[in-house]
Amino acid sequence: MDARKSSILIGFVVVASLLIIVLGLLPGAKMLSLESVLRVLWAPDGQIDSILVWTLRLPRSLAASIAGAGLAVSGYLLQALTRNPLADPGITGVTAGAIAPIVGCSVLLPWLSSAYYPFVGLAGGLAAASVTFWVSRGGNGRPLHLALGGVSISLFLNAITIYVLLLAGPQSTALLFWLSGGFQGRTWSHVIHMLPWAIVGVAGALLLHRVIAMFSLSDHAAAGMGLQRNVWKPILLVLGTCPVAGVAPVAGPVAFVGLAAPHIARLLKPRGAVWEIALTAAIGALIVTCADLIGRTIAIPKELPVGIITALLGGPIFIYLIQRGRLDFKGQGA
């Protein structure tokens, strides 16, 4: 596919995301008309509609799309890094690694400002991912092996997380709500806290697209092109973990986006790594924004957390990919 078609494709996905965001401003406890939403978007007037849109619904939708873009690119980076089509923040243990220490801090070190949580999440996510990658070098780096390592570490961290919740007592309700993954009541400050981390991941991936593309080559070919794996590996791992570290304190775990979005982007066959990354980010944003919209409209006035929606959508996609043999990566050290 040439560059023009690729850019049209991305334009299409971005427009679709924007449309979903605008449409997502309509439903809620008070239904708004499209006309009034567009009016207050253009000129906020401090009336009830304007407050609803600008302080409740818009930041929430933006938070969802930023989180989606970040998680999708995180999955893309982890898949490229490990040459393993199953890699995603959930399966490699990055998400559980970010979540567990954040839960621990909020219960055991309540004086720690939540502004530090992304750093805590980054450290935990990096540690968990490092252990998974170290472990998956056994078994010749087969995809199954990486998945087993990551899922086992996640099981371990989940057991610890639930124990900490048990110790937390009454506080556990709020933490559990966060653990089910969602954007209910997220405000502009959440958006601002999350944004730099997502930008680091997405912009870093776009800047380094040549390096990332080289990672998909065989070891010999990559070395012949001058790729220093051992230098770039930790850099890409940090880049891939940053969005998760930013998203986790705000939205909790949002499963399967990092896995599904890159695969969907690849199915559309854009031209070259840079377009693929941009498309991945756009599709990730679209998926999470849609999931959030579904979650808060399907059972008004109750809300379903977005994590449940993405899990319900992502699980079947995952099984479909496995069944179609798309996750086998033959001949690339699989």
Next chain:
Amino acid sequence: MTAGSQALRRPTPWLLPTAVLLVFLSFAAAVFLGVVDIPASDIAAVLTGDGSPEARSIILDIRLPRIATGILAGIQFAVAGFLLQTITRNPLADPSLMGVSQGATLTVTVFLLFTVYIFNPGSNTVAELPIAWLPAAAMVGGMTAGGLIYLLAFKLDLSPLRITLCGIAIGAVLHALAIGLIAGWGSARIEIILEWLSGSLYARTWEHALFLLPFTMAGLVVLPLIYRPLVLLQFDAPVARSFGVSYRKQFSVALLVSCALAASAVGAVGPIVFVGLIVPHLARFLARRHFPIVLPLTVVLGAVIVTLCDLIGRLVGRAEEVPIGVVTAIVGVPVLLALLRNAP
């Protein structure tokens, strides 16, 4: 006896006796040690039908039922893991990796949350929860997850290794659903669900042990019957067929047995992680892959490890005890990492 197993070295003859001795030692330690210090002479008196009323109630109503429940659950998790590892040809399969535990967890959560709404609207008291029904609820979910695995295996015609991956996906989805439900509808019951969810033997009674007993017995009776075909499941379907074994039939039977064992255990004690994964491994390692010994050793070690991990959790936390699921996770992860790291 297959020809292959004779080529392997024989295990040391004292292996099984040592293991049985270990059972008695861990059992004795679990009876004699605890948060409340009781002199050994008093405990001996209780065990011979004598002793003070306090000692009697602590030993007979608290420690012994708890140990019995733990032993039965440990055996069930270990055997369930052994069966799953055999049929998926994946040495690291486990009820909690294949989604069986998560399925059981989800239905138990639903049950805990909604029985109160159905039977006693407006009431939040824990005492009214029908605990005795939990294992039955867990069976529904665990067997459903098993049914999904069966469909994936035979409708989609997946290879055993791909079935493991699908099991991981199913587990992730069911876990997300359970957490979402607890967050959305948990309210006053959150604490009791969390405690159960972390895998705990706290306050288990004879009722729990009696519930598990028939499952353990049934499993132990069925196992010798499906034992020899199981060996052949390690080969491809055509090879198994040439030995007169239907791959599909053996897969289904082993899956059914392992789901029933794992689900009932989850219902009684919560999802205790890593036991089903590590015990069969340890058994294979100790038995030097000598197949006839692996299974009895799995049964024995399942009982020992759960008893010891629970004892550790009781002693470490003293009054605020650490749930056994946390202890098995902490003990299990280094073992698992070493196994994965050194895999061929």
